[in-house]
Amino acid sequence: MNIKEIKELIEAFSKNGLTKLELTRGDFSIKLKKEYSQVQSSVNNVVLSEQAVTDEKVKQSEHVENEGGLIYIKSPIIGTFYRAPSPDADPYVEVGSKVKKGDVLCIVEAMKIMNEIESEYNGEIVKIFPKNAEPVEYGQNLFALKPE
Amino acid sequence: MKIIRLKSIDSTNKEAFRLLNHFQRVAILSETQTEGYGRNGAKWHSFKGNIHLSVGAICKIACLDTLSIRVLYHVFSMLKKEVKGQLLVKWPNDILLNGEKAGGILIESKVKGDNAMVVVGIGLNYEKKPLNDSACLKDALTMSREEVENMLMEEILNAIDSRLSMKTLFEFFLENSYLQKGDEVTLNRGDRILKGRFVGFTEKFGIRIDIDGNTRTFYSGEVKKIRKS
Numbered sequence: 001m002n003i004k005e006i007k008e009l010i011e012a013f014s015k016n017g018l019t020k021l022e023l024t025r026g027d028f029s030i031k032l033k034k035e036y037s038q039v040q041s042s043v044n045n046v047v048l049s050e051q052a053v054t055d056e057k058v059k060q061s062e063h064v065e066n067e068g069g070l071i072y073i074k075s076p077i078i079g080t081f082y083r084a085p086s087p088d089a090d091p092y093v094e095v096g097s098k099v100k101k102g103d104v105l106c107i108v109e110a111m112k113i114m115n116e117i118e119s120e121y122n123g124e125i126v127k128i129f130p131k132n133a134e135p136v137e138y139g140q141n142l143f144a145l146k147p148e
Numbered sequence: 149m150k151i152i153r154l155k156s157i158d159s160t161n162k163e164a165f166r167l168l169n170h171f172q173r174v175a176i177l178s179e180t181q182t183e184g185y186g187r188n189g190a191k192w193h194s195f196k197g198n199i200h201l202s203v204g205a206i207c208k209i210a211c212l213d214t215l216s217i218r219v220l221y222h223v224f225s226m227l228k229k230e231v232k233g234q235l236l237v238k239w240p241n242d243i244l245l246n247g248e249k250a251g252g253i254l255i256e257s258k259v260k261g262d263n264a265m266v267v268v269g270i271g272l273n274y275e276k277k278p279l280n281d282s283a284c285l286k287d288a289l290t291m292s293r294e295e296v297e298n299m300l301m302e303e304i305l306n307a308i309d310s311r312l313s314m315k316t317l318f319e320f321f322l323e324n325s326y327l328q329k330g331d332e333v334t335l336n337r338g339d340r341i342l343k344g345r346f347v348g349f350t351e352k353f354g355i356r357i358d359i360d361g362n363t364r365t366f367y368s369g370e371v372k373k374i375r376k377s
């Protein structure tokens with residue numbers, strides 16, 4: 001293989017986006033490797049995908065946390081936890097209740113703002129953490145839900 | 149903003165929530181409500197001649213922080229300029245004229261993740277006193293009901309968009325508070341009534357009450373003054 005052929009080979013290697021090429025012809029062999037680009041590219045991909053995972057985790061963990069197959073629904077605000085819309089009404093949910101995305105789970109009252117907390121998942125309520133009319137902090141567990 | 153004026157509706161807050169499925173901002177005014185309600189589902193007496201207004205908006209949940217105080221700040225400040233008589237705020241967000249309740253605010257939200265549909269409902273006794281120990285504003289105001297309604301809508305929208313500092317809100321609340329340090333009060337928590345002495349407010353607008361020598365903080369409940377300090 002002469003210099004011209006080698007140059008053509010390198011050109012074809014680059015144009016086709018190859019990262020590795022090995023050619024053996026008789027007692028002549030050539031190895032082409034695009035090491036720098038490959039490493040750079042894979043590092044970028046890893047960083048990007050890790051970033052995406054981190055962002056997604058942060059986004060989810062603000063009000064819910066997924067652990068041991070259960071989703072923990074947390075209070076988005078500081079206030080008072082109510083299980084029913086009024087003292088003589090039935091609770092929105094009980095342990096064992098099947099809920100759908102968009103169903104109201106409870107009210108957290110903060111400074112006379114009655115905040116209905118809706119489920120973001122379909123599933124079954126397996127635990128209710130605060131008692132009715134109990135104060136709750138920001139980020140405190142309200143419900144554990146087994147997703148469907 | 150979509151503004152709807154009605155003769156009658158079950159509840160202006162409920163109607164605002166229904167309409168928020170179609171509009172970003174809505175205002176509902178109704179002459180009467182057949183199922184008007186206040187905190188904890190308590191009945192709100194809705195008489196023709198009084199103001200029943202709800203303003204709804206789609207917002208981020210961060211907007212809910214201090215919203216009730218911002219609404220009170222804007223609405224109260226507007227009324228104070230126009231009303232002849234002593235106007236005070238009663239924790240958490242009632243408006244008193246000469247010591248009697250002239251209006252109440254009920255803010256409800258539906259929280260889904262980081263977003264919320266929020267509805268600010270205000271009931272103001274303009275022409276009629278719903279109860280013996282309540283007040284109406286007509287005689288203390290030179291404005292017509294419609295003028296008050298229009299200004300309320302504007303002020304509630306201002307409150308939703310405003311970024312007043314905690315310091316400003318806290319000072320406003322203290323300056324205009326019906327409750328004064330040392331007042332003997334009861335606090336109705338729904339399931340029980342607590343009795344104690346009013347101490348003050350926390351930075352997060354919780355109420356501090358001394359009950360049998362222990363100062364406790366509450367974030368909700370209906371407070372009544374039983375004796376002045």
